[in-house]
Amino acid sequence: MQAIKENIVTIVAVAVAIIVGLILQYVYEFPLLVTAIIGILMGMLVGFILFIIQQNRDKHNKRK
Incomplete structure (x- = not known):
């Protein structure tokens, strides 16, 4: 589901x-x-931000 x-x-x-x-x-x-090009760059930026958020969430879940 995630x-x-x-x-x-x-x-x-x-x-x-x-x-x-x-x-x-x-x-x-x-x-x-x-x-x-602007659309592609903005899409890459959002993807990078989502990747960082997911990485931080995974680190937080492993600590529990």
Whole structure:
């Protein structure tokens, strides 16, 4: 069940990154390639943050 929850959080985070990228494209009139790169970088950042959170949670669970 925990894997499903983590996957849903990742999917939502990537969707938000894509939406933010499209909003930035519309506001600043970026080319579509720039929007794609921004979306990819934001997705990687969110993935890294989720990885760090999961790593800290696993350390906490091992101590119990």
